[in-house]
Amino acid sequence: MEPVQPTVSIVGAGPAGFALAADLQSSGKNVLVYSHPTHLRHAKSVLGNGGRLQVTGAINGFATLRITCNIEEAITFSKVMILTVPSTGQETVLQELKRFDLRRHTIIAVPGNLFSLIAGMDVGCILETNLSPYSCRMDDGDLIVLGKKSRILIAPLRRDLSPAIYNAVRNIFPVELRWCSSVIEVCLSNVNGVFHPLMMLMNAGRIENTAGDFLLYRDGLTNSVANAMLAVDRVRIRIGNSFGLHLESAVGISNECYGQGFANLVDLAQNSPPHNKLKAPGDLENRNISEDVPDLLVCWYSLAVKLGIDASPIQAVIILVEMATGVSYLESGRNLRKLNLEGISRSELVERFRRKRRVSNERKALTIVSRL
Ligand SMILES: NC(=O)c1ccc[n+]([C@@H]2O[C@H](COP(=O)([O-])OP(=O)(O)OC[C@H]3O[C@@H](n4cnc5c(N)ncnc54)[C@H](OP(=O)(O)O)[C@@H]3O)[C@@H](O)[C@H]2O)c1
Numbered sequence: 001m002e003p004v005q006p007t008v009s010i011v012g013a014g015p016a017g018f019a020l021a022a023d024l025q026s027s028g029k030n031v032l033v034y035s036h037p038t039h040l041r042h043a044k045s046v047l048g049n050g051g052r053l054q055v056t057g058a059i060n061g062f063a064t065l066r067i068t069c070n071i072e073e074a075i076t077f078s079k080v081m082i083l084t085v086p087s088t089g090q091e092t093v094l095q096e097l098k099r100f101d102l103r104r105h106t107i108i109a110v111p112g113n114l115f116s117l118i119a120g121m122d123v124g125c126i127l128e129t130n131l132s133p134y135s136c137r138m139d140d141g142d143l144i145v146l147g148k149k150s151r152i153l154i155a156p157l158r159r160d161l162s163p164a165i166y167n168a169v170r171n172i173f174p175v176e177l178r179w180c181s182s183v184i185e186v187c188l189s190n191v192n193g194v195f196h197p198l199m200m201l202m203n204a205g206r207i208e209n210t211a212g213d214f215l216l217y218r219d220g221l222t223n224s225v226a227n228a229m230l231a232v233d234r235v236r237i238r239i240g241n242s243f244g245l246h247l248e249s250a251v252g253i254s255n256e257c258y259g260q261g262f263a264n265l266v267d268l269a270q271n272s273p274p275h276n277k278l279k280a281p282g283d284l285e286n287r288n289i290s291e292d293v294p295d296l297l298v299c300w301y302s303l304a305v306k307l308g309i310d311a312s313p314i315q316a317v318i319i320l321v322e323m324a325t326g327v328s329y330l331e332s333g334r335n336l337r338k339l340n341l342e343g344i345s346r347s348e349l350v351e352r353f354r355r356k357r358r359v360s361n362e363r364k365a366l367t368i369v370s371r372l
Helices: 014-025 045-049 071-077 087-097 161-174 183-188 194-203 202-211 216-219 223-242 250-258 265-271 292-307 312-323 345-352 361-372
Strands: 009-010 030-033 052-059 060-066 080-081 102-109 125-127 135-140 141-149 151-156 176-177
Touching: 009 014, 009 045, 009 071, 014 030, 014 052, 014 060, 014 135, 014 141, 030 071, 071 087, 080 161, 080 345, 087 102, 087 292, 102 161, 125 161, 125 183, 151 183, 151 250, 183 223, 183 292, 183 345, 194 216, 194 223, 194 292, 194 312, 223 250, 223 265, 223 292, 223 312, 250 265, 292 312, 292 345
Parallel strands: 009 030, 009 080, 052 141, 080 102, 102 125, 151 176
Antiparallel strands: 052 060, 125 151, 135 141
16 A cells, blocks of 8 residues: 655745745655735745746755645645744734634644744644744745755644654654744744844844845844844843743854854854855845844743843844834734733743653653554
């Protein structure tokens, strides 16, 4: 009998979703990509080519992708759905998903940015990762994969993840997974919140003057920018400490995910191939601000306030971004109200997400396999 091909629905038809789809297909998975019907910016050209997509860089070749704009088709296609929309698009997707019974589905948000706390629906299992496995861009309808991470961080919302789901998720992802103690640890490990907003803010004049005609990391992450990032990073690590976590520095997490060994932020900016060729965006209306400020910095800041941690470096970044853009991110972003954490006390918050000693899912799964 032919082995059954695992199926995966990918919700989000941008470079990150396409890279994952192409990579999964090349390893024998059966993939369907869903694009929201009003968000066809990238899907349009691929659909126009009959689903054919040229991929260059860290992944190479042609992929023929199956794409749908019908969410019901994506739900029926697979019990495993990977969300690759930016976190700013998760609410829109949730409105679509909420019309269906997903109690037997597993949803993995890549990246999550605490998607599981805003989901507000009964799903079999929700997991989230800290980053996308790929650094990638669309260029004239082609996909360029600048880098593929060797590892990303992941956690389920509920700690009682069954070994069957654990194994299914581990077998689907084309990169190594480090299982974290909670979705809070995963969110604190999305180091884009440390890198992106400050690089944008501290280079705002240059971005607007040149319409982004410079290399964001290589030219824009200098010593003083790195110093400001380190101040934000220290707050992030202190928030982690309150939950019993010993988080790596931002450069440490980036090193872990890309399998690199850079000594510091400037070293990474100068020498990391997936970073040092990235052009700056043409203006400040970019997800380096519009995603990472409301869905990471506001979230970290709100947690810090609840925990009684001085988060003035993060607050300073948010306020400056609000002054520069006129957008009230503290109000619209993932504050405690949006995360459904407003009513709980500091100790309840810590208890809910604290690192606990437990038998790891990996050990549980291995025990079960060895008993078979
Ligand atoms: N690409 C990378 O190198 C990279 C690296 C690290 C992390 N990530 C993260 O991975 C995620 C996806 O990245 P990406 O580059 O693929 O993003 P993207 O192209 O900006 O968006 C992915 C898809 O989501 C759609 N979308 C955007 N807003 C939406 C909304 N409100 N409702 C429904 N659909 C919406 C986009 O459609 P439209 O464009 O038509 O709106 C696109 O089809 C982001 O969170 C990003 O920060 C990406």
